Amino acid sequence: MTLLSKTVLGLIAAITSLFMFNKPPAPTQADLAPRYTSVYVANEAPVVPVSVAPTTTVKTALKGCEAVSEMATYVGWDQSQIPKLLAVSWRESRCRADAFNPADTVGQSYGNLQINDFWCLPSKYYKQGYLQAYGLLDTCTDLFNLETNLRSGLAIYRYSNGWRAWGN
Secondary structure, three states: OOHHHHHHHHHHHHHHHHHHOOOOOOOOHHHHOOOOOOOOHHHHOOOOOOOOOOOOOOOOOOOHHHHHHHHHHHHOOOHHHHHHHHHHHHHHHOOOOOOEEOOOOOOOEEOOOOEEHHHOOOOOOOOOOHHHHOOOOOOHHHHHOHHHHHHHHHHHHHHOOOOHHHOO
């Protein structure tokens, strides 16, 4: 090590130690003053009964594009992309989670977004497959699950910087 290097390192260590070894400021009176008059502040407030009519909402199982929209919001798709997502899902599978194309251009496609098995088969870059490497699924047939399909679609969307994987 040259003399210049040693000098620079010593100077950096000296400056760093100035900041590391300074004592923190002493507490002020405001810091030491009690914040609450009692430890039971929450229990001292009067309880005011509220009469609310019980409501029961029974939501029927959603199907088709409504289910895709709800699940897409749940898994984290941006709200601005939901209309395009629904259009792609309708074009690819008529919003059916069980859609399967055994003779796609590259291989087989699964689920409502018709995700090609290119994304879930081993490659030279991903030993198990791209989607398996990110823990999104175990096998390509997991893409028949709507949630798994939309999570995987979101990962592909982000990887592709948009809808390029779907030809848009």
